[in-house]
Amino acid sequence: MDSTETELKLAVDAALLDRIPRLPAIARNKTGRAKTQQLCSTYYDTPEMELQKAGITLRLRQGGGLWLQTVKNSGDRTAGLFERREWEIDVPLGQIHLPHLLATGLSPFRQQGLPERLRPVFTTEIRRTLHILATPDWEIELALDRGEIIAGTQRSAVSEIEMELRRGPSLALFDMAQAIAAALPCRLQSQSKSDRGFGLAGNGELKPVKAAPLALTADMKVASAFQVIARNCLHHLLANEAALRGNHAAEAVHQARVALRRLRSAIKVFKPLLAGPQLPPLRQELRWLLAHLGPARDGDVFLAEILKPVLCRHPDAPALPQLYGEWQEQRDRDFAAAVAAVDDNRFTLLLLRLGHWVTAAEWHAPALADTRLDDFARRVLKRTHHRLIKAGGNNLAHLPTEELHQVRIIGKQMRYAGEFFASLYPRSASKPFLNLLADLQENLGGLNDLAVAGPRLARSHHRGDWAWAAGLICGWHETRRPGLLRQAQATWKLLRKATPFWR
Template sequence: MARPEPVPVPQDPSPETELKFILTAEALKALAAHPALRGPGQAERLRSVYFDTPDHLLRDRGLSLRVREMSKGFIQTVKRRAGAGRVDRDEWEVETAGPTPNAAELKRTPVAEALDGALERLKPLFATDVTRTTRYWTEADAVVEVSLDQGEIIAGEQSEPILELELELKQGEPESLFALAQDLARTAAAPLSYESKGDRGYRLAGHDGVAAQKAGQAGVRPGLAAAEAFRMVARNALSQTSANAEILVRRRNPEALHQLRVGLRRLRAAYSAFKPLLVGEEAERLKAETKWLASELNEARDLDVFLEQTFRPAERAEGEDATLQALGKWLTQAQGKAYERALAAVDSERFARLLLDTAAWIEVGSWSRDPATQGQREAPIEDFARPRLERRNRRLRKAGRDLRHLDAASRHELRIEAKKLRYAAEFFGEAYGERPAKRRRAFIGALKRFQDALGELNDIAVARRSTAALVRNSGARLAFAAGLLVGQRSRDEADLLHRAEACYAALRRTRPFWEPAAP
């Protein structure tokens, strides 16, 4: 009997460091005059076919596989995103003989492990057909490949145009890459995108649909330097923000709006959790810009919540009530105007600058070179995080003692404290290894239940504010009807407060996961 062949160890990936921007025809016209895009360039047609199993197993494992036809032949590429929001990715690339995957080479990549060796399950899923015009920008010892892609993505009967600018660092330091990107942005604002052509193709193929992007694990591990842990956390939050903004521009999606706001809150929470490292005025400026964007989104989100949690249940219960129908029409119109404001913000030059400036600051900001904080930047993340988690936990426990006697504004502040501790626990949780994983899940779960209970109480307070706006901006009849709805919800307030107190008591009994294990 023949001995089974050993499973090959995946070859080392080649990292790529790149930035990508989604262009409009107007932005492309403006950029044509920039030195980095002047001149004829080298144009080549690239047709790529992406492969996966019928149930999209590679996608679920964070992998993509394509075979690209070029003038010189075929190139097979496997990519694995090393972490959400990263500007570098793991990549395995080899020449191959034809338009189908090379099984022997795939065994040297994570694809073989993901499919448990069953490479015959791979089928073509979608294709991209683009003309890529490539130029090279050089300054000092830096070389950046500047690629303009124009074409389309095709998935069955669905298609979508491609107009993208990619900057890939070929030589030199990342500072040069961001310097060029920011110079281009001064010529024509274009939003930074973390969505690859593969991401877009899978969406067209029906894998992701228009679902909002929720927060992913930052992947912080024990022993990681605090500075790199911050980068991982902040990239993750920025990627969530960018992805949901792209979804929102394509389609008015309440969940994308909500997750966009979550991404912004997580970004601000990262600034707060790592504050000792983040010296300089730029951190405060970028934090203020995230607050500006959140303020442009808040009204749309408040109306979404009011309609979903207060108005729709009453509408279903009351049926063809004329006053409710009139109120619903008014609310829908107000919601439309609020979404116009939100969309104008995420489709603005200001937001495009915010994304790029934040990405640059995360990767190469002055905070990462300040001699005064070098010791803290290099500290193991578990040592850096422990006193900060403990301080937030003590603050929350103290603030929650008089929960029953707090007014709505104070309960909202308490909810913010719970949210900050939860985000910090999620950021730092994996830094303490696998042994306290059960305690980590229990602690974060208890925090979430407490936060959710406070959130329901806050929704009632927001509904009251929405009713106050109705009084100012609509007739008395509609304002009275909205007031009745809020009054009906307010009857649940005592029960919700009791549940919040029970959740707080359970949280106090839950042992923090960052404490050393008992001997």
């Protein structure tokens, strides 16, 4: 059977799972009696993990005396919502049914000899309690899963709520998830069991990820384009949530903040379409999250770009190691605050509300919503480019710090907008222009780091030896300013001459 699966998962403490059926939103919509069964699943791949690399999973599941073979693709993911195709058939004796694999039409299964090389990679043992929730408008299969994922000697506990849409709009999943998150602490589960299993089998830790490439078309409508971009930003944010607790926390915070800034830039770019009563409270919540992620990222940059180079150059300078240690402790506190914010149910509810808002598509300007994207993109890029050139003038080196900072902000907005719409234009034209914007952002970012460092150090260190160390740091970096300005001006000169790719 070929179908499209739409589901949303919430991770919750195992001790709370029994409370879920008694929540008002669940209890009033339950139909029939709950069913509980033990599900044992084995996931297969080749030794080279060719299916995983292609975004495909193959599973044999035993439950209730029956065997089921399931193939899924990676599909789309937005704020925890999984939308993917699946192919299922009953199979006898728990053996892989090769004709079914070929019938999916997925290219890896047509490779010579691939079916013969399939082998078990990991298993899951899940005790599932299933409830059917329904209204005249929708029907949801709500599964409460307890168990574990097993890959060799590695094990990982499973305790989650899985909601699959049987009938109706996907907004029903967001509504139900919000009702649960408002009542109990939980987290959006950005990974499927197969994602977790393959990670466990490879002893792979979760690593930060950059935004996935966007693929827009010129004849796409403006409203559809915003949905694609916003979903891309939300997936970028959620995909870095788990990595915040690992060995790559600094980069994970950076990518999460980039995701938020990309989303805020998208909201600015499409502002005429989005103005409405739902937007202000969402923007307020985005500011709350940025206020917790920002200090952690800024502290890491301050240590790496401002303090560490001087410490390496002057390891014996009085009080410098102690000053570095104090800022390191502050950075660690900021990271703890960032993780606490992401662990807060407020973060889960924000993502669910954003997902609901993007999916509902209740736009403020219907006429603009149906406008072709290429016309809209050209106007946006032209207007933002004009603002940037006007702000920078002929020579960046003559601008005061505040105006340089403004050029940096507009340049970043220009870069995000250019990246959003880059797929509408030949890569040979857009890539060089966007590279210049990235170089300008790096040059001006270095200057901004210097501008912020002095006051930051001056506010914090009043003891004589520490004040001397702070002065050493400021003086050492001040010698870099002329070079950074020259680099920024050279990039600016090239950018002013560059032919805008949207023409």
